[in-house]
Amino acid sequence: MAVIEDGHKILSNVVATQIKSHQRFGGVVPEVASRHHIEEITICIKDALQEAQVGYDDLDAVAVTYGPGLVGALLIGVTAAKTVAFAHSLPLIPVNHMAGHIYAARYVEPIEFPAMALLVSGGHTELVYMPAENQFEIIGETRDDAAGEAYDKVGRVMGVNYPAGKTVDQWAHEGHDTFKFPRAMEKDDNFDFSFSGLKSAFINTTHHADQIGETLSKQDLSASFQQAVVDVLAEKTQHALADYPVKQLILAGGVAANQGLRERLEQDLAHNPTTHLVKAPLKLCGDNAAMIGAFAYVAYQHGVFADATLNADPSLEFDWAADSAK
Amino acid sequence: MKILAIDTSNRPLSVAVLDDANVLAAITVTVHQKHAEYLLPEIERLLAMAELKPTDLDRVVVAAGPGSYTGIRIAVTTAKTLAATCNIELVAVSSLATLAANVPVEGALVAPLFDARNQNVFAGLYRIKGGVPVPEIADAHTNVTTYLEAINEYGEPVWFLGDASHFTELIDTTISAATPNVNAWMNLPQAATIGLLGRHETPVKDVDQFVPNYLRLTQAEAEWRAKNPEEDTGSYVEKI
Ligand SMILES: [Zn+2]
Numbered sequence: 294m295a296v297i298e299d300g301h302k303i304l305s306n307v308v309a310t311q312i313k314s315h316q317r318f319g320g321v322v323p324e325v326a327s328r329h330h331i332e333e334i335t336i337c338i339k340d341a342l343q344e345a346q347v348g349y350d351d352l353d354a355v356a357v358t359y360g361p362g363l364v365g366a367l368l369i370g371v372t373a374a375k376t377v378a379f380a381h382s383l384p385l386i387p388v389n390h391m392a393g394h395i396y397a398a399r400y401v402e403p404i405e406f407p408a409m410a411l412l413v414s415g416g417h418t419e420l421v422y423m424p425a426e427n428q429f430e431i432i433g434e435t436r437d438d439a440a441g442e443a444y445d446k447v448g449r450v451m452g453v454n455y456p457a458g459k460t461v462d463q464w465a466h467e468g469h470d471t472f473k474f475p476r477a478m479e480k481d482d483n484f485d486f487s488f489s490g491l492k493s494a495f496i497n498t499t500h501h502a503d504q505i506g507e508t509l510s511k512q513d514l515s516a517s518f519q520q521a522v523v524d525v526l527a528e529k530t531q532h533a534l535a536d537y538p539v540k541q542l543i544l545a546g547g548v549a550a551n552q553g554l555r556e557r558l559e560q561d562l563a564h565n566p567t568t569h570l571v572k573a574p575l576k577l578c579g580d581n582a583a584m585i586g587a588f589a590y591v592a593y594q595h596g597v598f599a600d601a602t603l604n605a606d607p608s609l610e611f612d613w614a615a616d617s618a619k
Numbered sequence: 620m621k622i623l624a625i626d627t628s629n630r631p632l633s634v635a636v637l638d639d640a641n642v643l644a645a646i647t648v649t650v651h652q653k654h655a656e657y658l659l660p661e662i663e664r665l666l667a668m669a670e671l672k673p674t675d676l677d678r679v680v681v682a683a684g685p686g687s688y689t690g691i692r693i694a695v696t697t698a699k700t701l702a703a704t705c706n707i708e709l710v711a712v713s714s715l716a717t718l719a720a721n722v723p724v725e726g727a728l729v730a731p732l733f734d735a736r737n738q739n740v741f742a743g744l745y746r747i748k749g750g751v752p753v754p755e756i757a758d759a760h761t762n763v764t765t766y767l768e769a770i771n772e773y774g775e776p777v778w779f780l781g782d783a784s785h786f787t788e789l790i791d792t793t794i795s796a797a798t799p800n801v802n803a804w805m806n807l808p809q810a811a812t813i814g815l816l817g818r819h820e821t822p823v824k825d826v827d828q829f830v831p832n833y834l835r836l837t838q839a840e841a842e843w844r845a846k847n848p849e850e851d852t853g854s855y856v857e858k859i
Contacts, residue, residue: 307858314855317847322839324688328830329856331696335703336827340858349704365689368655369696375659376700380673601659 294337295582296345296352300590301399304345306583309333312456320445320455327365334373341582349381356386356589358393359599360609361416367605375601386589387599389609390580391417392429394545396587397573404571405540411530413554414546415441415456418526420484420533422614427595430614432533433484440522441548443488447495447518451511462551465519468512472498474521476528484533491521523557531561534568543571550578620677623662623701624814627654627694628686628714629733634661635810636669640818643669645811654693662697676707680817682808683711684832685741685758686733691831699829708822709829712813718780719745719752720812721805728755728775734782735760741834742766744777751816760835767793780806 296304311329315321342348357374360367378385395410410421418441419434438446441458448457474494477487495518502509534542544558555572562570577584622637630652635645644665648657666673681698684691691714702709718731725747732742740763745752756769763786770777776797779790783806790798823829836844844850 309856310859311856313857317843317855318839322837324837325839327688327692328833328837331692331699331830332828333856334696335699338700338703339827365692368689368693372655372659372693372696373700376697377704379659379663380701380704601663602656604653604656 294341295586296341297586300587303583305341307337307341308581316454323363323365330366330369354384354386354593356388356585358390358585359387360606364605364607371605385599386592387603388585388589392588393584395543397545397577397584398543398571399587400574401571407539408541409539410543412546413440413548418486422537427591429611431611432614435486437487437489443492446492450499461515464512464515465553468516470517470520471513472517474517476521476524484529519553523553527557527561539568541571542568545573547579549573550575621675622678622814623676624680624810625694625698626682626808626810626813627690628682631807633808633810634665635814636665637814642811647807674705678708680710680814682714682717682813684714685834686714695831699826702826709826710817710820710822712816713758715743715758716752717808717813720816722778729778730770731780734785738763
């Protein structure tokens with residue numbers, strides 16, 4: 294829950310996390326998530342207004358994520374937002390969660406078009422081309438697991454609690470790429486990703502070591518895994534930038550907090566004269582409402598509003614670029 | 620006192636606006652179960668017909684469960700958000716008591732139940748006293764046979780409501796006393812009745828803490844608690 298002024302000034306940004314609850318189950322249980330959201334929803338609204346020191350009269354619109362995501366969780370936000378908008382006669386702005394992730398970058402600097410976003414999270418891994426403001430076109434995405442999902446899975450194999458990204462990232466910095474895991478589709482002529490082969494190779498390697506009673510270095514395993522993920526993401530991104538000349542490359546999504554990925558893209562883009570790298574602020578890589586407010590400002594200016602029938606759309610997606618392979 | 624009453628506990632959607640005991644507008648829909656899409660537009664429409672703004676309301680009365688998890692969440696989220704954001708009273712009534720209130724027979728024993736699958740029900744037993752349903756057996760998630768056997772102990776006629784038609788044979792074989800026929804209307808929640816029931820109830824003390832009455836832990840939570848009986852099951856949500 295956040296209060297945002299003009300799409301780039303954070304007056305408040307309240308995040309209530311349920312990670313502790315889901316750690317008990319090794320991952321997110323949708324029904325549990327939805328139940329927690331109901332517990333917090335009105336408290337977060339109040340806290341966000343109070344921290345921002347504003348009242349309903351000061352607001353110009355209410356924005357809400359309506360997809361993609363878990364339907365039970367989305368429904369709580371959508372229902373509450375519709376109710377607040379109705380109660381105070383405010384316009385309602387429906388926001389695509391992924392557009393929100395991209396717009397976390399707006400807190401670093403204004404977005405210049407055309408732009409490209411590498412969106413990497415627990416549920417998504419995609420390259421999004423933005424020819425102009427309020428236009429999003431997918432040019433490539435994962436064919437199987439999302440990168441964040443792969444992190445959680447290999448984390449589990451190494452006994453790391455969910456969510457595993459941060460620990461694996463840390464270990465990766467302490468180890469070396471000794472296992473040389475496969476880089477899937479790296480050289481293919483498209484912008485799609487795949488991480489299931491890498492995940493299987495990782496599991497087979499650890500499984501084999503277990504069978505022969507050998508202990509592998511978690512640091513080296515992590516470094517090898519991360520290097521493979523980062524190589525695939527970075528190569529595909531370079532490939533996409535060659536086909537789509539853009540002013541900015543935006544790195545966003547939960548996995549955008551990964552230091553290995555941030556460093557690699559910095560290196561890759563350091564000598565690129567036309568494309569400038571904009572990394573979402575570390576604090577705004579994970580899910581938050583400030584990023585939703587940043588994009589809502591754009592939607593507001595484009596007249597994108599919803600009425601009281603707005604529903605959650607768990608599989609909401611950007612359209613594919615017309616000239617893309619898919 | 621201006622009251623908005625809401626029930627989306629199961630397939631029916633029911634909304635009513637009252638001014639004290641006068642029903643100003645009421646609607647009950649059973650042709651779809653798209654509560655997320657239709658609840659707020661219906662509230663908008665009814666308030667407009669009653670020429671009221673949301674901020675004119677004094678109280679929201681909601682059927683808070685048991686029922687479909689999604690259904691009770693939509694009703695409760697709407698009701699608690701409206702109460703919190705407009706700073707008005709919130710009153711919760713049992714979704715089962717709501718049905719029981721449809722029987723206008725003083726002294727009658729009423730058994731409202733919702734099918735919870737696998738021979739389980741959300742059910743309670745009420746007696747109509749002074750025109751309102753008073754619990755005899757508390758609402759619970761229970762095996763249907765256990766429930767019916769407990770009711771049979773009363774040895775009195777029982778009005779079965781809700782999803783009773785899913786268990787006709789079992790009710791006939793288990794209950795020895797009479798089971799009066801009910802019409803289709805009585806099997807539906809009536810928000811106007813909910814508003815009347817909630818008129819004299821004490822409002823919820825802390826609106827922010829208010830949650831649906833699921834009457835059942837999630838499977839993951841139940842299994843976890845069975846494995847971790849010592850663990851504190853307090854708050855798992857933190858602000859960051
Ligand atoms: Zn996200």
